[in-house]
Amino acid sequence: MPDATLGFAAAIEPREKMTPAEHAEKTLYLSSRITDYEGLIRFHRTPYLREPLEVFGDAYVRELLLCFATQVGKSTILYCILNHIVDYCPANTLLVAATERQADDISTKRLQHLFRDSPSLRRHIRRLNRLTYELDEMDIFWAWNSVSSVSAHPCRYIIMDETHSVGKDIRDAATERGKSKEGAKIVEASSPATPTDNIWTGLQLERDREAEREYEDPGRPMLPLRRYRAAGDCVVNRYLVPCPHCLEAAPLYPDRIWWPADCAIRELTWRAVYLCPRCDGEITDRHKPAMVGDGTWAPMNPGAGSGARVGYHLSSLYSLLGDQCSFGEIAARWIRARRDPEKRRNFLKNWLAYPDDPDEETTGAVSLSIDAGSGDGHRRGSIPDGVDIITAGFDIHKKILYGAIWGWSDRDHYRQGWLIDWNRWTVDMDVDPGAVLELMAEYRNTPYKRPGDSTRTGPAELWPLVAGTDSGYRAGQVYLWAASRPWIYAVKGHRGDVRIPDAQKQVAYYTRKLTTATPAGQPLPGGGISRYVLNTGFLKLEFYDAIGAGVHKFPVDVDGDLLDHIDSEELVRDPRTGAEFYKRRKKGDAAKEFVELRGSWDNHWLDCCIYARAAVEILAGTDDLGELASHHYRPRSRGAVTNY
Numbered sequence: 001m002p003d004a005t006l007g008f009a010a011a012i013e014p015r016e017k018m019t020p021a022e023h024a025e026k027t028l029y030l031s032s033r034i035t036d037y038e039g040l041i042r043f044h045r046t047p048y049l050r051e052p053l054e055v056f057g058d059a060y061v062r063e064l065l066l067c068f069a070t071q072v073g074k075s076t077i078l079y080c081i082l083n084h085i086v087d088y089c090p091a092n093t094l095l096v097a098a099t100e101r102q103a104d105d106i107s108t109k110r111l112q113h114l115f116r117d118s119p120s121l122r123r124h125i126r127r128l129n130r131l132t133y134e135l136d137e138m139d140i141f142w143a144w145n146s147v148s149s150v151s152a153h154p155c156r157y158i159i160m161d162e163t164h165s166v167g168k169d170i171r172d173a174a175t176e177r178g179k180s181k182e183g184a185k186i187v188e189a190s191s192p193a194t195p196t197d198n199i200w201t202g203l204q205l206e207r208d209r210e211a212e213r214e215y216e217d218p219g220r221p222m223l224p225l226r227r228y229r230a231a232g233d234c235v236v237n238r239y240l241v242p243c244p245h246c247l248e249a250a251p252l253y254p255d256r257i258w259w260p261a262d263c264a265i266r267e268l269t270w271r272a273v274y275l276c277p278r279c280d281g282e283i284t285d286r287h288k289p290a291m292v293g294d295g296t297w298a299p300m301n302p303g304a305g306s307g308a309r310v311g312y313h314l315s316s317l318y319s320l321l322g323d324q325c326s327f328g329e330i331a332a333r334w335i336r337a338r339r340d341p342e343k344r345r346n347f348l349k350n351w352l353a354y355p356d357d358p359d360e361e362t363t364g365a366v367s368l369s370i371d372a373g374s375g376d377g378h379r380r381g382s383i384p385d386g387v388d389i390i391t392a393g394f395d396i397h398k399k400i401l402y403g404a405i406w407g408w409s410d411r412d413h414y415r416q417g418w419l420i421d422w423n424r425w426t427v428d429m430d431v432d433p434g435a436v437l438e439l440m441a442e443y444r445n446t447p448y449k450r451p452g453d454s455t456r457t458g459p460a461e462l463w464p465l466v467a468g469t470d471s472g473y474r475a476g477q478v479y480l481w482a483a484s485r486p487w488i489y490a491v492k493g494h495r496g497d498v499r500i501p502d503a504q505k506q507v508a509y510y511t512r513k514l515t516t517a518t519p520a521g522q523p524l525p526g527g528g529i530s531r532y533v534l535n536t537g538f539l540k541l542e543f544y545d546a547i548g549a550g551v552h553k554f555p556v557d558v559d560g561d562l563l564d565h566i567d568s569e570e571l572v573r574d575p576r577t578g579a580e581f582y583k584r585r586k587k588g589d590a591a592k593e594f595v596e597l598r599g600s601w602d603n604h605w606l607d608c609c610i611y612a613r614a615a616v617e618i619l620a621g622t623d624d625l626g627e628l629a630s631h632h633y634r635p636r637s638r639g640a641v642t643n644y
Helices: 003-012 020-027 047-056 074-087 100-117 147-151 168-178 198-203 209-215 265-271 285-293 327-337 341-352 433-444 475-484 536-548 560-566 604-620 624-629 639-643
Strands: 063-068 093-097 125-128 132-135 139-144 157-161 185-190 205-207 228-230 235-242 273-275 296-299 309-314 389-396 400-408 417-426 464-470 488-493 510-515 529-534 569-572 593-596
Touching: 020 047, 020 074, 047 063, 047 074, 047 285, 047 309, 063 074, 063 198, 074 100, 074 157, 074 185, 093 100, 093 168, 100 125, 100 139, 139 147, 139 168, 147 168, 157 168, 168 185, 185 198, 198 309, 235 285, 265 327, 327 341, 389 433, 389 604, 400 433, 400 604, 417 604, 433 464, 464 475, 464 604, 475 488, 475 529, 488 604, 510 604, 529 604, 536 604, 560 604
Parallel strands: 063 185, 063 309, 093 139, 093 157, 157 185, 235 309, 389 464, 464 488, 488 529
Antiparallel strands: 125 132, 132 139, 205 228, 235 296, 389 400, 400 417, 510 529, 569 593
């Protein structure tokens, strides 16, 4: 057959019917400049993208809303849609961005690479300008920032990315650009920032408080508990995955991520599991690929409206891309973000595809209401005017030493305190205990000065008098130090119920015990030492109440790392009585116990603060105060510290 005849036959042959997903798999090539998975697009890692693409190809659907977390495939859907438009059903297309800079970034850093690297798109290029693409059968325009720029381009297809940052007037003007075009379609894709932004109001989702109450569990911290119902004419779809135990399909809810009570935050990655909402079976990350692969989209409100508006909601819990979307990693990120309003908002938006609810309380955290430096405005390392004496607290571990310095006022029996400094050192207690003692002595020997504008008369510099030192690790070594250095108080916390006493009863902050030998039987010099067993629970109860009352104050430049330690424990209800927790201590309160938050930060600086508080109580109840005070206000040589 002559070549001309073959060419004519090819020209008039009808195109193979393909859905947008099928077309993308056959023709769309993604280069390494825009993805980590170079090559023809495949959906085995993102099976949840297939149905939204098929829906775009449905002639009856006029509006497609994609409320996705970041980095789960939202941009990939838009690439596939553009590929289908340009190579299969060409028509003028309008891309809408919030600002010109955003439009320029998306165009030059992503879309132009996509067009130049994929053969299915490259063959249609006539000219690619910065913000206008001239193709052989259609044009693509960018608009942003103003109604007039949007209104200038009537188009059949309108695609809006990150619509949470697009003004409502611009969004409304953009949706009207295709009303005169047959088969016009609008695609909105974004992660929600607030309950009032475009993507969330488009889905018309409302909180279902009654459903949330069924899953409330005050006994454990959890990720945000959210249940929604679709209340509009948009058919909203959720991705359901089958449980490997009961085989029942259900969405992945963030609040169903669970971790053991003794789990530190660094262990969440491998210890956190997901609990099936149907059977409570434990699901691990190794189950997730098969679950996501067998998942299906299901509408929350089938038959709503006319079916011309379809939405999809997807969080990072479903993602199989990379290694940062495991159940434990997501839980750890929530714990790090939950107390900072900006970080919390970003986590909800970027990881869970939820809008921030300003009225929602943070779960799993102690509400300390720390007003850094309230009433004083003191900075780290300086002494406020109210400080009369200083004590230290040390928490010793195998390879890390933590320390904190507190100042106290003697006008209220040392109840009023100021955090002055904190530090940690990497040092091996087993290999070189002498180095640990040297660091403690040097820290204790550091002078702290009052600010230049201080109105307080008296000495301008103070040193820590004594140091409450944890003897839980290498107790014998700490006992030997305490026997030869009176400034070291060997303390040990006692876990247990905290009984709230009557107002007339004297509170015992500690119990003094005479110890004459180390645990290994080595006699202690000087006839032994006083070892102090602390009423840790009550000290912590008083500590948190003092923070809430503004009696214990923090520097204006206190860092989040220390506050994470301070906020690592909570007071739980007595399991025997179920009595509610009262913030203020009252006669007749039930027994309380402090427990470490599941997945919380370490609590070592909290322990240091408690040891420093106990040290001033011990000091006030001994004869050491007068003797040590003579060394409190004058500089000492480096070597002199070992004499006390």
